[in-house]
Amino acid sequence: MTNTNWEIEAPRKKLFIETLGCAMNVRDTEHMIAELSKHQDYDTTETMEDADLIVINTCSVREKPVAKLFSELGTYNKKKKDGAKIGVTGCTASHLGRDIIKRAPYVDFVVGARNISKISEAVQTKGTVEIDINNDETTYDFADYRQSSYRCSVNISLGCDKSCTFCIVPATRGDEISIPTEIIITEIKKSVTNGAKEVFLLGQNVNNYGKNFSDKREKSSFTKLLQEISKIDGLERIRFTSPHPLHMDDEFLQEFASNPKICKQIHVPLQAGNDKVLKEMRRGYTKKWFLNRCEKIRNLVPNVRISTDIIVAFPGETEEEFRDTIDVVEKVKFESIFNFKYSPRPHTPAQNMPNQIEDKVATQRLQEVIDLHKSHQDEHMEKYLGTTMKVLFEDLKPNGEIFGFSDNYCQVFVTGSEELLGKIVDVKITKVNRTSLKGEVL
Numbered sequence: 356m357t358n359t360n361w362e363i364e365a366p367r368k369k370l371f372i373e374t375l376g377c378a379m380n381v382r383d384t385e386h387m388i389a390e391l392s393k394h395q396d397y398d399t400t401e402t403m404e405d406a407d408l409i410v411i412n413t414c415s416v417r418e419k420p421v422a423k424l425f426s427e428l429g430t431y432n433k434k435k436k437d438g439a440k441i442g443v444t445g446c447t448a449s450h451l452g453r454d455i456i457k458r459a460p461y462v463d464f465v466v467g468a469r470n471i472s473k474i475s476e477a478v479q480t481k482g483t484v485e486i487d488i489n490n491d492e493t494t495y496d497f498a499d500y501r502q503s504s505y506r507c508s509v510n511i512s513l514g515c516d517k518s519c520t521f522c523i524v525p526a527t528r529g530d531e532i533s534i535p536t537e538i539i540i541t542e543i544k545k546s547v548t549n550g551a552k553e554v555f556l557l558g559q560n561v562n563n564y565g566k567n568f569s570d571k572r573e574k575s576s577f578t579k580l581l582q583e584i585s586k587i588d589g590l591e592r593i594r595f596t597s598p599h600p601l602h603m604d605d606e607f608l609q610e611f612a613s614n615p616k617i618c619k620q621i622h623v624p625l626q627a628g629n630d631k632v633l634k635e636m637r638r639g640y641t642k643k644w645f646l647n648r649c650e651k652i653r654n655l656v657p658n659v660r661i662s663t664d665i666i667v668a669f670p671g672e673t674e675e676e677f678r679d680t681i682d683v684v685e686k687v688k689f690e691s692i693f694n695f696k697y698s699p700r701p702h703t704p705a706q707n708m709p710n711q712i713e714d715k716v717a718t719q720r721l722q723e724v725i726d727l728h729k730s731h732q733d734e735h736m737e738k739y740l741g742t743t744m745k746v747l748f749e750d751l752k753p754n755g756e757i758f759g760f761s762d763n764y765c766q767v768f769v770t771g772s773e774e775l776l777g778k779i780v781d782v783k784i785t786k787v788n789r790t791s792l793k794g795e796v797l
Contacts, residue, residue, distance in 0.1 A: 370397040371406035373427065376414025378596060379557050380445055380468075382508045384412050387444065387474045389500035394475040403431060408440045408478060413447035415523055417698040421447055428459045440478060442466065449527035450702060452486045468528050469513065472497065488514075488529035491569050494538065499545065505553065505749055505777040507546035511539055511580065512558035516566070517599070519626075520637050521666060524559060526702035531559065533568050536580060543587055550777060552747055553592035553618075554584065562598040562607055577602075578610045585616045591779060592747065592762070597622045601639040603648045612655035619656050620690075620764035623649060624664040628680035632672050635708070642679060649687045660735075660763040662691035665724055668717035669697045670708035677720055684724060688731045694724050729789065736787040739765065743797065746782045748775040758791075766791040 370391055374384045387410065391397040400406055409431050413424050424447055431441060440463040443455050449467035456462050464477040467486035472495045477483040493513060501507055515524050516531035543554050558564065565575030577598075584593055593616050598607075600623055611617055623645070627633055630641050652659055665680060684692070696717040699706035746767045748759035757771040767782055768791060769775075775796070786793040 365396070367396045367398045368407040369400040369405050370408045370410070371400050371403045372410045372412060374412045375423070376412075376416065376445065378508065378555070379510070379559075380412050380414060381502075382510055382557055383445065383468065383471050385500050385502060385508070386471050386497045387412070389498035390472070390475050391478065392500065393498040395478060404434055404436060406435070406439055408442065409435060410442045410444055413443060413445035415446040415450055415527060415700065417695065417700070419698075421451075424455075425458060428462065432459070432461045440464075442474075442478065444468070444471070444474070446523070446527035449486050449488060450523060453484050456482065456484070488527065490529075491532060493532050493534045493569050501546065501549075501551075503749060504550045505747060506555060507543065507551040507553070508555045508557055509539060509542050509546075510534060510557050511561060511564055511595075515559035516563065517560065517639075518637050520635065520704040520708070521626075521669065521697065521700065523700040523702055528559070531563065531567060533564050533566065533575070535568060535570070535572070536575065536583060539580070540583060540587065543584060543590065547587060547589040552590070552777065552779065553594065554590060556580075556584075556593065556595035558595075558597075560597065560599040560602065561595045562602040576606075578607050581610055581614060581617065585614055590616065592616060592618050594618045594620070594764075597624055599639075600624065600645050600648055605651075608648070608651055608655060611652070618762050618764065619658055620660040620662070620762075621652060622662045622664075623652070625680070625683060626664055626666050627669060627672070627676075628683035629672070629676035630679075632669050632676050632679075635671065636666075636669060636705075642683060646683065646686060658763055660690040660765070661687060662693070663687075663689045664693045664695070666695050666697050667720040667724060668712035670705055670712065671710040672712060681723065681727065684727055684731075688734070689728065690732070690735050692724065692728045694721055694728070696721050732789045736765075736789060736792070739784045739792055740787050741784060743781050743783050744792075744794070745779050746794075747779045748777070751776065761792075768793045769796055771796060 372384050374380055415421055442464045444466040446468045448465045455465050463481050464483040466474055466477050469488050469490045470485040472492050473485045512531055512533045514529040514531040562577040564577040564580055628642050744761040746759045746761050748757050751757050751773050756768045757775050758768045781797040782794040783797055784792050784794040
C-alpha cells in the first residue's frame, strides 16, 4: 500500500482597508494591499465583519478625520469577528503614534505615513508602533497592486519641504525627498505593459521634484521628468498633483501647454488671496504672482481646467482681506474648488496664532465662496454642450452607463458596455450639469 502525502494549502486571510484623505493615501493603501498580499497571504474584502485584519489609513490635514478615526475604531472593535486584528496607518498614525493604542488598547499596531514598507512586519507583533518621519522609502521595491487597470498612480517624491503655518503634513510625512527618475520610469513602464493608458504623478509639491535625492545625485527638475515620462511607448496621458504656485516657472508652464501627453487640467492651490494672509501662511507667493500664473496658463491652454484649494477664516483674516480671496475667484473663475474653513492642527504655528475666527463668520465666508463658484461651474460646463471630447472610460455603472474622464478632467457618462473600458474614444456632449457631462460615442 502506497502512502501519499497531500499538502492542503491554507486559506488566504481577508483584509479590509478604509482609506481617508488624499490621493497619496490612496496610493499608500495600494502599497499596503500589495505588501500584505505578497508577504502575509491577505486578499481584500469589502465586508469588514469577514476580515481577519482591519486597517484604517488615516488623514490628519483637518480636524474631523481625526475625530472620525476613534469613532470608527470603536465601531470596528464591536463588530469585528473574534481574533481579527485592527491597525491604524497614515498621517494621524504619524502624529498620534502610541497615543492611539493608549486611547484604544484593542488596536494591534500603528504605522505612520512614512513607514508603509514596514506593514508586513507590523501586523505580526502586537503593539508595534512605526512612526519615523525620516524613514527613507524612496528606493524601496514595493510589491505591485493597482485598483485601476487603466490608470496608475505613481509617487515621485515623499514628504514636504515647505513650512505652511496651517499644515501638519511636514510633521507626518517628513522632509521632501525625490524618488530616482529611473525607478519612476520603470514603475510606469510596468503599469503600461499591464494595460495602463494614464499615469497620475503624486507628491506634496510635484513641481519641486529633483531638488533632493537621498543618494545625493545631481539635481533635476519636474519639467525634465515630464519629458522623460513622455517618451514611454503606450502611455497616452500624464496627470499630476499637486504643483505649487511658487514653482510654476515659465519653463514648466510651457511644457504643460506644449506636451501633447500632459492632460490639460492643473491644480493651482491658492489657499488665500490676500498678501498679508499668504505671508502669515508662509506660502511664498503673492496675489499678483498667482493671478499672473493663472492668466498665463489660460492664455497658453484655452481649454484648460484649473482647480484650487481655498481656506477661509485663517487666524486674523479680516473681512477686507477675505475680499481679496473673492477677487481672485472672480478673476480666475476656477473650474473646481476644494473649500475649507480653517481648522487648527497640532504641530502647526497657526493653532497658536491670536484672533482665531469664530465659526459663524467662517461659515458665512465659506458659503460665499461656494455660491460664487457654483455660478462659475454652470458657466464653464455650458460651453461643452455640442462639443466633442476624447474620453478614457474607466468604470461601468449598474444602470448601463459607463463613465470616464476627458483630457481636461471632465467626468463624462455615456450609455455603453464594458467593451469601452480602457479605451479613449470620441464623445459628443449632449447634456451638461454642474459636475458632469453626458454624451454619445461617435
